[in-house]
Amino acid sequence: MSVEQALLPPWLGWALLLGFSVLWIGLGVYWGRRNKSFEDHALAGRNIGLALGSATAAATWITSNTTMLAPQMALQLGVWGMLAYSTASLGLFLFAPMAGRIRQLMPTGYTSGDFFRLRYGRVAWGIFLAFTLFYSLTWLVSMAMAGGILLNTLSGIPYGWGMSVILAVCVAYTMRGGLGAVIGTDFIQSLIIVIGIVVVGFAVLAHVGVDEIHTNLSRERPELLNVLFPAALMAIFNNLLFGLGEVFHNNVWWSRAFAFREGVAGKAFALGGLIWFPIPFAAGFIALASGALDVPVPSADMVGPLVVAKVLGLGGAVGIFVIVFCSLASSIDSLLAATSDLLTEDVYRRLLRPSASPETLKATAQWITLGLGLFTWLVCLPRIGTLASVLFFAGPLVGAMIWPIVTGLYWRRASTTGAVGGMLLGAGVGLVSYFAIGFYVASLVATAVSMVWVLTCALLSRSRFDWSQLREAS
Amino acid sequence: MGEPAREPTPRSADGKRIILAGRTRPPGHPGGPHPRPHRRILARAARALLTLIGTLALALSGTSATSADAQGEAQGEAQGEAPAFTHEEALSSDNGYTTLEWDAERPVVVRQASTPAMSAARTIFEGTGTRLFVSGLADGDYYFTIADAAPGAAPSPPLHLAVMHQSLSRALWLTALGALVFAATVFVILRGARRER
Numbered sequence: 001m002s003v004e005q006a007l008l009p010p011w012l013g014w015a016l017l018l019g020f021s022v023l024w025i026g027l028g029v030y031w032g033r034r035n036k037s038f039e040d041h042a043l044a045g046r047n048i049g050l051a052l053g054s055a056t057a058a059a060t061w062i063t064s065n066t067t068m069l070a071p072q073m074a075l076q077l078g079v080w081g082m083l084a085y086s087t088a089s090l091g092l093f094l095f096a097p098m099a100g101r102i103r104q105l106m107p108t109g110y111t112s113g114d115f116f117r118l119r120y121g122r123v124a125w126g127i128f129l130a131f132t133l134f135y136s137l138t139w140l141v142s143m144a145m146a147g148g149i150l151l152n153t154l155s156g157i158p159y160g161w162g163m164s165v166i167l168a169v170c171v172a173y174t175m176r177g178g179l180g181a182v183i184g185t186d187f188i189q190s191l192i193i194v195i196g197i198v199v200v201g202f203a204v205l206a207h208v209g210v211d212e213i214h215t216n217l218s219r220e221r222p223e224l225l226n227v228l229f230p231a232a233l234m235a236i237f238n239n240l241l242f243g244l245g246e247v248f249h250n251n252v253w254w255s256r257a258f259a260f261r262e263g264v265a266g267k268a269f270a271l272g273g274l275i276w277f278p279i280p281f282a283a284g285f286i287a288l289a290s291g292a293l294d295v296p297v298p299s300a301d302m303v304g305p306l307v308v309a310k311v312l313g314l315g316g317a318v319g320i321f322v323i324v325f326c327s328l329a330s331s332i333d334s335l336l337a338a339t340s341d342l343l344t345e346d347v348y349r350r351l352l353r354p355s356a357s358p359e360t361l362k363a364t365a366q367w368i369t370l371g372l373g374l375f376t377w378l379v380c381l382p383r384i385g386t387l388a389s390v391l392f393f394a395g396p397l398v399g400a401m402i403w404p405i406v407t408g409l410y411w412r413r414a415s416t417t418g419a420v421g422g423m424l425l426g427a428g429v430g431l432v433s434y435f436a437i438g439f440y441v442a443s444l445v446a447t448a449v450s451m452v453w454v455l456t457c458a459l460l461s462r463s464r465f466d467w468s469q470l471r472e473a474s
Numbered sequence: 475m476g477e478p479a480r481e482p483t484p485r486s487a488d489g490k491r492i493i494l495a496g497r498t499r500p501p502g503h504p505g506g507p508h509p510r511p512h513r514r515i516l517a518r519a520a521r522a523l524l525t526l527i528g529t530l531a532l533a534l535s536g537t538s539a540t541s542a543d544a545q546g547e548a549q550g551e552a553q554g555e556a557p558a559f560t561h562e563e564a565l566s567s568d569n570g571y572t573t574l575e576w577d578a579e580r581p582v583v584v585r586q587a588s589t590p591a592m593s594a595a596r597t598i599f600e601g602t603g604t605r606l607f608v609s610g611l612a613d614g615d616y617y618f619t620i621a622d623a624a625p626g627a628a629p630s631p632p633l634h635l636a637v638m639h640q641s642l643s644r645a646l647w648l649t650a651l652g653a654l655v656f657a658a659t660v661f662v663i664l665r666g667a668r669r670e671r
């Protein structure tokens with residue numbers, strides 16, 4: 001078979017793209033009608049319930065990486081690879097108790113930047129902003145690039161057009177509807193993704209049995225079943241800690257903790273983690289079946305769509321196109337919303353216009369969303385693959401923030417020296433290890449170094465933080 | 475989410491980096507482009523920004539000057555020639571996976587064996603395409619040939635892939651360190667949550 005042809009005819013790809021674009025923008029306009037102030041726009045009025053909350057937690061975490069990378073990791077690193085990817089759900093599980101704590105300590109907070117500024121001061125806040133903006137912008141760029149490339153691969157839609165349309169659609173409904181629209185569309189997108197992946201999993205099982213898959217792997221790819229596969233072993237905790245760092249620090253998750261109704265946050269994140277947990281296994285299983293199904297794979301990241309197309313034909317190709325489109329949209333919109341809120345609250349309001357009215361802040365957030373979209377579009381347009389690889393540098397940066405955040409939320413003795421030193425030392429040593437040893441140790445080393453520094457400073461610290469200072473976030 | 479696992483940078487048997495022609499992996503995926511030294515990335519970014527305006531029209535038409543040129547050259551070279559791997563030297567892998575790439579427009583057959591004589595070889599790909607991802611290989615030597623799918627076509631000289639997995643003891647030590655850091659993190663969070671209640 002030809003392995004490099006598009007799975008769908010371009011006209012069908014365009015029709016699907018148009019249909020879903022109209023749907024998401026229409027819903028964004030509809031949900032945006034109720035937004036009057038910055039709080040409505042940025043935090044959906046702090047009134048998100050359990051169903052929407054759980055769905056948005058799961059959907060935001062289901063990125064195109066989940067649907068495309070989980071099969072890739074299974075094909076590269078075998079059974080351990082699937083487990084390594086699924087450990088990202090631990091980020092949501094562990095953020096569940098933290099979200100309750102955040103709501104309790106900062107009932108009127110807006111962003112994760114508020115926490116760093118009030119808990120550790122402006123130096124730590126500045127470092128946090130630099131780290132998180134680097135992470136968020138590179139993630140945004142990589143997602144938009146992946147969108148253009150995936151739509152091109154799946155349906156033949158030119159890269160520039162696919163990337164532009166998906167970005168424009170997300171910018172449009174996020175600008176108009178704010179976090180409410182993001183969470184609402186996430187709910188629908190998560191249903192589509194979960195149902196789609198379950199259907200695909202059963203379809204694969206109907207075509208080939210587990211015994212057959214195991215026999216094929218044992219004969220042709222034995223290392224994928226090896227319990228002592230070195231690279232896969234190293235990937236487990238490195239991926240896990242990268243995932244924890246991503247969730248613990250990023251405003252995508254903090255904004256949801258602030259937006260959820262009182263008492264909902266903990267349950268919503270835990271349920272979101274439960275919904276997300278099996279998806280890497282289902283997606284990874286699809287990849288492991290590729291050999292038994294005799295599906296040649298030109299590049300590891302395309303194994304999922306190729307197997308689905310083989311098993312389900314045109315219907316499967318349509319399904320994977322929709323799943324990928326929903327995965328991309330649910331993550332790009334969340335990143336746009338959370339990053340624009342962070343820039344509005346932490347930069348515009350705190351540094352430039354402290355007296356800005358709620359209406360001005362809302363308008364500013366919308367303009368910043370548009371600006372982020374334009375910036376991302378310009379960076380993505382030339383399709384420079386090496387720019388996306390910059391995202392990998394974010395592993396040590398986010399890993400180094402885990403311990404300053406966790407101890408800052410629970411320990412009164414956690415100090416500014418510990419937080420600043422932990423972030424700088426952890427990120428620095430982590431980056432050095434990235435180049436000296438490899439990517440598979442960078443997040444782990446960064447987290448370990450940061451942990452040792454933060455713990456040492458906390459043990460030696462004589463200061464005791466007054467929790468009431470965090471209530472000044474409004 | 476999650477830090478991407480990436481393919482090892484292809485290297486020759488003596489450890490030199492091999493530049494693969496026409497490598498197009500979706501960026502943004504762990505498995506995407508290989509990390510480059512910081513300066514190289516910045517230099518490439520600067521060069522790309524300078525050519526941004528010129529590439530705008532081409533990007534919207536779904537291609538780029540670089541990829542269009544490369545495709546044209548590759549197609550020209552492939553016309554009328556026997557299929558051949560684009561790798562100029564032997565490959566090595568420390569993760570058990572790599573991507574085989576070749577120039578061909580017609581259907582081809584790729585075969586794999588554990589000896590250079592290709593005894594007991596098995597077909598791992600048959601059809602049109604220019605790449606094949608192979609994974610799950612244990613420590614050892616592997617050889618690949620490519621040939622036109624037409625009956626009687628002569629295969630290419632075997633391409634050697636040496637697989638030597640990373641140190642298991644280092645992997646286990648790092649796993650233990652990861653488990654310790656993770657356990658400490660969980661302990662602080664759960665203890666804090668319990669005290670809060």
